[in-house]
Amino acid sequence: MEPSTREKLLEVAEARFAQRGFAGVxxxxxxxxxxxxxxxxFHHFPSKAELYVAVLERVIARIEAHLLPALARPGDATAQxxxxxxxxxxxxxxxxxxxxxxxxxxxxxxxxxxxxxPELAAVEARLAALVGRFTALLGAPDAVQTLIGATVxxxxxxxxxxxxxxxxLFSAEAVARRKREVKAxxxxxxxxxxxxxxxxxxx
Numbered sequence: 001m002e003p004s005t006r007e008k009l010l011e012v013a014e015a016r017f018a019q020r021g022f023a024g025v026x027x028x029x030x031x032x033x034x035x036x037x038x039x040x041x042f043h044h045f046p047s048k049a050e051l052y053v054a055v056l057e058r059v060i061a062r063i064e065a066h067l068l069p070a071l072a073r074p075g076d077a078t079a080q081x082x083x084x085x086x087x088x089x090x091x092x093x094x095x096x097x098x099x100x101x102x103x104x105x106x107x108x109x110x111x112x113x114x115x116x117x118p119e120l121a122a123v124e125a126r127l128a129a130l131v132g133r134f135t136a137l138l139g140a141p142d143a144v145q146t147l148i149g150a151t152v153x154x155x156x157x158x159x160x161x162x163x164x165x166x167x168x169l170f171s172a173e174a175v176a177r178r179k180r181e182v183k184a185x186x187x188x189x190x191x192x193x194x195x196x197x198x199x200x201x202x203x
Contacts, residue, residue, distance in 0.1 A: 005034075005036065005040065005044065006044050008034050008035075008036075009030060009031075009034050009036070009041060009044055009045065009051070010051075010054060010055055010058055011034075012030050012033045012034045013025070013030050013051050013052070013054075013055050014055045014058065014059065014095075014097050014101060015097050016029065016030060016033070017052060017055055017101055017104070018097035018098075018100040018101035018104065019097075019100070021104050021108055022048070022052050022104075022108065025048070026048075027041055027042070027048055027051070030051070047117075049117040049120075050117060050119070053117050053119045053120050053123060055101070056101070056105055056120075056123045057119075057122075057123055059095075059098055059101055059102060060123055060126050060127060060130075062091060062094065062095065062098065063088070063091045063092075063098070063102075063130070064126070064130070065091075066087040066088065066090050066091035066094075067084065067087050067088060067091065067130060067133075069087075070083045070084045070086070070087035071084055071087075071133050071137070077137075078187060080137055081137060081138065081183070081186055081187060082183050082187070084134070084137060085147070085151075085179060085182050085183050085186065086179055086183075088147075088151055089151055089175060089178055089179050089182065090175075092151055092152065092154075092155045093155060093170055093175045093178075096155075096170055098155070099151070099152050099153075099154070099155035099156040100155075100156040100158070102152055102156070103152050103153060103156040106152075131144060134147060138186065143186065146185070146186075147182065147186065150178075150181070150182045150185060151178075151182060154169070154178060155169055155170070157169070
């Protein structure tokens with residue numbers, strides 16, 4: 001089925017905002033890339049800020065669609081962590097622009113020079129709710145920071161990440177490997193009790 005005009009605009013805008021950030025993208029550019037006139041773009045999104053917020057809402061909704069069912073299922077702590085990490089990584093790997101856009105939205109504090117659009121607060125509240133669920137699951141804010149770094153940064157790292165790994169980020173094999181690595185880190189690294197120092201160990 002052909003995507004609607006609105007969906008086409010959001011798809012184009014997401015790729016460009018992910019690549020260059022809010023300030024680096026023009027409305028005319030988005031309209032042209034979508035094969036539409038600028039008036040058609042403004043019909044759907046009266047301002048660039050509203051377009052950006054709509055893109056973020058779309059990205060958060062995709063992440064929630066993966067995460068919320070995984071978080072709602074019962075199970076012991078280990079099973080819940082494994083299932084939720086898998087869901088988060090699937091959400092980030094599903095669209096190559098998701099992680100980069102999400103990372104930019106977290107660190108580009110000065111994106112809205114003319115003031116934040118009111119709709120952004122609702123997006124931020126949804127993101128904060130997901131972070132809160134992860135904090136409750138992992139038991140520590142530091143663990144959540146580590147999880148964000150190991151997942152969001154990983155899939156946002158582009159050519160640099162591929163150079164470090166020596167291969168693609170989004171292949172099925174690479175995604176499965178990232179799941180194993182992150183779960184091992186959370187379950188056996190952060191959650192493992194620190195071993196007591198041995199007495200009389202050589203210095």
